[in-house]
Amino acid sequence: MKKPKNKEEIEISDYLNLLIAIGKMGGIRRPVFSTTSELGRTVGISQQSASRKLTKLENSNYIVRNYKQRGNTIKITPIGVAALEHVFTDLWMILSAEGREISEKIVIKGTVCTGMGEGAYYMSQKEYLNQFASLLEFEPYPGTLNLQLLEDSSLRNFERLLRSPSKFIKEFTKEGRRFGKVFVWPTYLLIGNRKISAALIHPDRTHHNNQIEIIAKEHIKTTYEIKDGDELELILQ
Amino acid sequence: MKKPKNKEEIEISDYLNLLIAIGKMGGIRRPVFSTTSELGRTVGISQQSASRKLTKLENSNYIVRNYKQRGNTIKITPIGVAALEHVFTDLWMILSAEGREISEKIVIKGTVCTGMGEGAYYMSQKEYLNQFASLLEFEPYPGTLNLQLLEDSSLRNFERLLRSPSKFIKEFTKEGRRFGKVFVWPTYLLIGNRKISAALIHPDRTHHNNQIEIIAKEHIKTTYEIKDGDELELILQ
DNA sequence: ATTACTATTCTACGAGTAT
DNA sequence: TATACTCGTAGAATAGTAA
Structure with a gap:
């Protein structure tokens, strides 16, 4: 049975490493398989923290996932991609700005x-x-x-x-x-x-x-x- | 291996918002003037937290700053820029990949x-x-x-x-x-x-x-x- | 194996405040 | 005004463990 999705506000930067790790596996284009232990190891947090963060990302609709026998298939949703793109755009803006003015x-x-x-x-x-x-x-x-x-x-x-x-x-x-x-x-x-x-x-x-x-x-x-x-x-x- | 020093470690993502805020002011190209209150307001944290984070960014050589009478001039160091570029590159890589494996x-x-x-x-x-x-x-x-x-x-x-x-x-x-x-x-x-x-x-x-x-x-x-x-x-x- | 709960530890936040 | 200290506390992280 699907769990109820309680909308939750999260701060993207607290989850950026995890989202990037999922993205590096290809999770933007397709569901990718991983476990909370593996993800935790990848970003340097515990399995429990990875689990909690995944749950929060899911509740905030940044990812969708399906629990399989030994792990999850995870896919970043358009909302999650948009959040990543937002950070990307900010960085692009400030890193590519020439001279003095940073245009908004x-x-x-x-x-x-x-x-x-x-x-x-x-x-x-x-x-x-x-x-x-x-x-x-x-x-x-x-x-x-x-x-x-x-x-x-x-x-x-x-x-x-x-x-x-x-x-x-x-x-x-x-x-x-x-x-x-x-x-x-x-x-x-x-x-x-x-x-x-x-x-x-x-x-x-x-x-x-x-x-x-x-x-x-x-x-x-x-x-x-x-x-x-x-x-x-x-x-x- | 060199004798390990007890140096301050920070996780870039905990400071990304602040660095981006400084970057948006132009802090990548030149020293920019701001106060801890203003920065805190910009990224949604208290003046105290902004102060503490600035200190940590400074101790980790991500920024340099000079205290003036009513605020700081802050400039992001090459190390700080490299950290931002690293996140940028990660995002670029995963967001631009077209259905292929990410295998750079x-x-x-x-x-x-x-x-x-x-x-x-x-x-x-x-x-x-x-x-x-x-x-x-x-x-x-x-x-x-x-x-x-x-x-x-x-x-x-x-x-x-x-x-x-x-x-x-x-x-x-x-x-x-x-x-x-x-x-x-x-x-x-x-x-x-x-x-x-x-x-x-x-x-x-x-x-x-x-x-x-x-x-x-x-x-x-x-x-x-x-x-x-x-x-x-x-x-x- | 897993995920993710509960209990505990610990860190980071912001209030109050000194300078 | 500033910055940045101390400190109480909330919540994040981990340990232990159930399912």
């Missing part, structure tokens, strides 16, 4: 331009659209907004973004044609003083030029009266 | 050299030997193999290792002489295509030079016909 947010700035129409073609495939919808908080408009990156800092942030954690949609084949994997980073698009939920998408983590593609719920250009050459900012979450 | 091998490379014979002296104490045996999968030979680290990457990995979770053997007193705490990291020693279970031992998490000490089941030099100057690799688990 990581920003990618660019000017609106017109792409080759490929974005619209791909985004018109319902397999892509459905997957994007399941990853994001919105159903994207079947087209992309292209931004040309100008400043070095934006390019660097983009490169860094490519190496940072992301969701992605799976490749699929349709009518003999292969549609590849696409990585997705949820962001906000700053338009005037409005903050629009959006996502930066990119097919490849290892290559890029200075142009990026963005999807959002609406067709940005018409909905917000944006035209080529306008400068927009993307705020990473 | 961390390697420390060095050339065999002859130590001062202290290692053999310490390792000849049965209290040490017994404790090592209980922590490791083997009963160590009562002596150490010394490696001189040459490459920057090896030194960096060693520094990182020092800040990572470890087992340790407890200090003890014998015939009026104090034998200190020693930290232990199980590793593998690569000799040709053989992978020997070994352990890196070090008396101090906060200080090091470019020489490391390794223990294994056998006397490495005679068993594997190793001589001074030979280059060996240590693979961290």
Whole structure:
């Protein structure tokens, strides 16, 4: 029988080592098998403490686990991943800040331009659209907004973004044609003083030029009266 | 092995929030001014706790600070930055892995050299030997193999290792002489295509030079016909 | 083997306060 | 104001052990 989940507030840093240890086993992508003794040994605490901490992580919905005969299968939940990503972002921000100012947010700035129409073609495939919808908080408009990156800092942030954690949609084949994997980073698009939920998408983590593609719920250009050459900012979450 | 000192050990995760808060103020690049009350408020602890934690961070060389009339100027030291980077790298690794096994091998490379014979002296104490045996999968030979680290990457990995979770053997007193705490990291020693279970031992998490000490089941030099100057690799688990 | 309970030890927190 | 001490206490960690 499932135990009742009493929502509990925990301080992530008290559990960071344990979560990282589980993550290193692969617990972010799939359930991994371990025991409280092994985990305790790994992070330098007792079996009992590991047990207690696992219980707390479970009650706070940071992990789910199934007890097997000799141990647990443990998987970090999206909530747990989000907590880890939050720490990651903080560290990224302060470790990569150059010069004096630490900006509260990581920003990618660019000017609106017109792409080759490929974005619209791909985004018109319902397999892509459905997957994007399941990853994001919105159903994207079947087209992309292209931004040309100008400043070095934006390019660097983009490169860094490519190496940072992301969701992605799976490749699929349709009518003999292969549609590849696409990585997705949820962001906000700053338009005037409005903050629009959006996502930066990119097919490849290892290559890029200075142009990026963005999807959002609406067709940005018409909905917000944006035209080529306008400068927009993307705020990473 | 150097005579172990009674130096203050801290667990980075207990101080992560505070270090991140200081980092957000810019404390990685320059000394920043703050008070214990302000820092406490920022991370949700009391002024007293912030004060105590700052003192510990200082004693562990994670920060330096100067007391002014109404607060401190605080700067995170390279050691502190390395600790933050270590957490960052861990998170980066596990959050960016795509369905694959996490298997980034961390390697420390060095050339065999002859130590001062202290290692053999310490390792000849049965209290040490017994404790090592209980922590490791083997009963160590009562002596150490010394490696001189040459490459920057090896030194960096060693520094990182020092800040990572470890087992340790407890200090003890014998015939009026104090034998200190020693930290232990199980590793593998690569000799040709053989992978020997070994352990890196070090008396101090906060200080090091470019020489490391390794223990294994056998006397490495005679068993594997190793001589001074030979280059060996240590693979961290 | 495990997990995780209870009892006990111990550490870390914050209140009060000296400087 | 500051920092940082002492100290009572809450809760975290571990030992012992049941299931």
